[in-house]
Structures are given as C-alpha cells and as structure tokens.
Amino acid sequence: MLELRGVSKTVDGMDHIRDVSLRLESGSLNVLLGPTLSGKTTLMRLMAGLDTPTAGQVLVNGQDMTGVSVRKRDVAMVYQQFINYPALTVYENIASPLRVAGVKGADVDKQVRKAADLMKLTPYLDRTPLNLSGGQQQRTAIARALVKGAHLVLMDEPLANLDYKLREELRDELPKIFSESGAVFVYATTEPTEALLLGGRTATLHEGRISQFGDTIDVYRNPQDIVTAQTFSDPPLNLLGLTKSGGEFRTSNGTVIPATEDEKRLPDGHYKAGFRPHHLYLQRPSEDAVCLPAVVDVSEITGSESFIHLTCLNHRWVALEHGIHNVDVDAKIDVFVDAKNFMIFDDEGRSVASLMREAA
C-alpha cells in the first residue's frame, strides 16, 4: 500500500504538485490521467523517492518513507523512452535487478526466462537493445521491472512511443501481469481512452492537483467538477452556459431547453452544462432535443467517424458523428442537444449532480 499525505513539490517557486493525498492499495491498478505538464511525472518521481516532497509524507505500508533514498526502496519504473543498458544483452538487462539483489545461479536463469517468455522476448535474449525494434526494447524494460518483483511499479506513459498495434497488445497484457504480482501499479497517461481501456482506478491530475480519484468508469461518468470532466474527455468536452428558471434552461440566445426531472430540483441561477462530443447531434435524435444554430469551422474525417468542429452561441464545440459527414467550412447548420445528456456544473465549476440526488 502506498499513501501520499498532503504532498507538495515546489521547484524554484513554482508549484509542481499541490497538496496531493492518495491511497493506493496493493494489487491495484491506478491510472494517473492528465495533460502534459499536469505533474504526472513529478508525482511519480515523488512516489518513487527520486525527489523529496517540499511538504507532506509518503508512506509505504504505513511506514513513513519520506526522504528515504530510492536505492533503499522497493520500486520499479518504466519510462516513455526505452531505457535499457545499451552494452548488455537482453538477457543481462532483464537479469540486472536480480544481480544487484544478489540472486544466484539457476534462480536468475529461471526468472529471466519466465519474464522473457511473458514479454515474448525469448528469441532475442542474445541481442543488445539497439538491435531490437522499439516495441521489443520497451518489452525488455518492462521485463526488467517485472523481474524485480517490486512493491511499487511506476509506468510513465510507457506506450506513448509505440505503434498502435503494439500499444493495444501491451495495454491488454500489462494490467494482468502486474495485478498478479500484488504490486501497487501506477500508470500515467495523457489519453482518456487509455485510462478507460485499462480500467482500475483513475486519478485525474490538473495543474499539480488531484481533481478526483475513484473507479475509472465512475470518474468518467460522474466527474465532480468541470476540470475533471475536461481532463477525462477526448475530443474536448463541449460547454454551454445556461440560465435556469423554473422547469427550463435558457441559452444566451433565448432558446429554451426543458430540464429533466432531476434538473428541475436545482435552484434557479446560472449554470454550465457539459456534454460529450457524441451527444452533439447533427440530426434530431429525439423529441426532447433542442435545435441550436451553428457555423462549421472545420470537419475531420477519420474513416469511420467524423469530427465536426463548430461555433455555436460563442462556444467552440466538437460533434462526433459516425460515418462520413463532409460539411462545408462556414456552412450554417442546425445542431441538437438534449438536457438528459448534460453534466451540470455551478458557477464555480463544481458538479451539482450530488445536489440533484440529495434533493430527490
């Protein structure tokens, strides 16, 4: 078990990590989700003990390890770059943590071969890392982390530099392999999709702060605030400013959007509605949907899906549509939204979902 208590890290007067508290259980898969520069790597370095926090404590199994050198901790780490000993063979690379630990004889061979087998490296044991493909190099680094049997396994965007197919393969395998070892497994990524595919638990990170920590799917469905919802949305979350009075919302151009039963319980006032790109429709999806005028900025077609970027009531939105929709730039079109898809946030960006539930 790894616990962070009020951990902060300040470098040259800049807050890199602000007051982070987290409890990560043994045998759990934890995703750190956040955009570049949100502090994922810094947080991992603090967890590993590569850096000491400016304030707060790092506890391992209830024992205070703040300030204990990384050499005396039980940690393995895999990086975005492929880090291996360049002059050693794959075999010796995988064996290196065992050699440092003083494991002798046939034990080394057994463990190395087991890890190599899991990582599909058996045919390449005699090669040096530079004679391997990127995927194989990263597998070697992962095998090294695996063989170490560390209590804490940190992976800092390990699949970012790999091609699509290898990423899918490794993303499936990694959680299984490491959950069996009973380690605290931490995986940093910038991609919401990756977090959802990995499952487990997710902590969303924004400007050095944990905005929410919980079961991945729960964080995705019920974000506590706009920042979490935005971090956990790719393509970006669409936002719409609304004024509520009585049983309906009103947009800035006066369009009335009928509220759902839950939403009707909210006090009158200003709100922000967040909804995901696949909930912005180009065709009327249901009777309750409301039509809004929009101007197309650009449309991107990936093959099976189209992303239509548009401006509506001074908001920049993205609509995700299945199939190919080639819409002309600057075309005036009608778009549709439905209040039942809204995540409602108050003026300060906090989710009011709990407020609605309490009222019920």
Added chain:
Amino acid sequence: MEKTVNNKAWFMVLPVLLLVAFTAVIPLMTVVNYAFQDSFGNNQFFWVGIEWFQELLSSERFHDALVRNLIFSFSILAIEIPLGIGIALCMPKKGWGVPVCLVLMALPLLVPWNVVGTIWQVFGRADIGLLGYFLNSLGINYNYTQDPVAAWATVIVMDVWHWTSLVVLLCYAGLVSIPEAYYQAARIDGASRWAVFRYIQLPKMHSVLLIAVLLRFMDSFMIYTEPFVVTGGGPGNSTTFLSIDLVKMAIGQFDLGPAAAMSLVYFLIILLFSWVFYTVMNNAGTEKKHYAGEE
C-alpha cells in the same frame, strides 16, 4: 527507361578531380617517384628499385625512431584517455559552470603548436623556467637538455597539457547526450556509481572515444613541432621521432630518395595502426556477450 549518355557531364566532376589531383595524387606520386630513384642534383635521376626501402627497413636509426614513436603514442593515449574521461565526468552538467569549464578546456587547444613548444621550453629551463627552477630547488635533478628521462617527461607532459582537452570535450559531448532518465533508472535499479559508468556512460561514450583515440593516435604519431622546439630531438637522439628524423634526412642531408621511401612507410604505418584501432574498438563495442549459457 533509356540511359542517356552525355559526355559533357565530365566537366561537372572536373573541378573535384583537379582539386584532388593537385592536393593528393600529384604530391603522393612525386614522393613515390622519388622513393625509387637516386638523385645527384642537377635533376639527374637513377632508378634504384626498392633499394631505399631495404636500407630503411634494416636501418637501426629507423627502428629506434619508430619504437620511440610507438612508446610516445601509447604513453600519451594511456594518460590522456583516462584523464580526459575523468575530467569530463567531473564537469558540471548545467548551470553557469558549464561555459566556464568549456572555455577553460578549449584554451590549450587554441595555442599553436610552436607556441606550446616555446612555452614549455622556457617553463622547463633550470635557470629561468618556473617549473625547472622549482623542481631543482626541491632537489630533483631536472634538466631536459641533458637527461633523456627529463626530456621525455617534458614532451609527454606537454602533449598531455595540450591535448587532454580534446578528449575531455569529446567525452563531455558524449556524456551530455545521455538522457536523464537513464540515471534515474539506474538509481531505481540500485546500480552503483561504478555500474553507472561501466554500463551506461562508457557504452554511450563509445563512439566519441573511438574518434578521440583515433585522432590522438594519428596526431601523436605525427608529432613534430613541440619536441623539435623543446629538445630538437635530443639529448642525443633520445627524443628523435620519425618526423624529426624524416626532416633531418630530407632537408638536413637532402637525401630525397631515402626520405621519400621513409615518408611512404611512415604513412602506411599510421594507416595500419589507425585501421587496427578502429577495428578493435568497433568490435569491442558491438561484442555480444553470451551469458545465457553460463552457470
């Protein structure tokens, strides 16, 4: 597709051909020409075949100079390479210290050869030189004009002073190109300082070290100016290297034939050694260790 032939294309490569001819081929051929002939002035030449080569290869004077050259080159390599690596490892990686160190390191490289020679010639003199006076006042009998050991020490220390910087700069360039993540990974692995050097820094410096060894070997094997200025090849013949001997032969005695033969042999020796160094170091870098079968 049909191949078109345009003879005018030759004009495009003509400048390069002319340049190479004037700078390399023609001088080399002149030397080859001299090496097989004897001359008695007045532009009279006589074909002597391989006589000069036979004479040279069996001459004790040549053997001695060659051995001196080898001892000198290997000595300075043995000092400059480890010292250069050591200094590069100690240099700061960031901050204001980096430009300061780099400029300090580059300074000796900016001094011309003959000036370096003159500096050390004066520096080492027992009567007015700071080093010579200091050593003698300590009771060490140091006089490079009379004592061969002192002469050798002076020439070697001078070369180390002049050229270790080059090794440092090359190694430093290799070191700073190692991503920080490697050192972090090594710390997490619990690798010792020595292991970090042996398994991360040294392999990553391998290619620059190869260049450093080659450059320092070729350059030191051709050394002329500094020992010529400091010792003039003496005392006796104790610091007469191949280049000094060659100049004595060609200009001092005007033996063009033997000197030409010696130039060719000298050239081939450097070529051979450089090739050996390159091959050995290149193989050492890509050598694959088969641990799988051990234990």
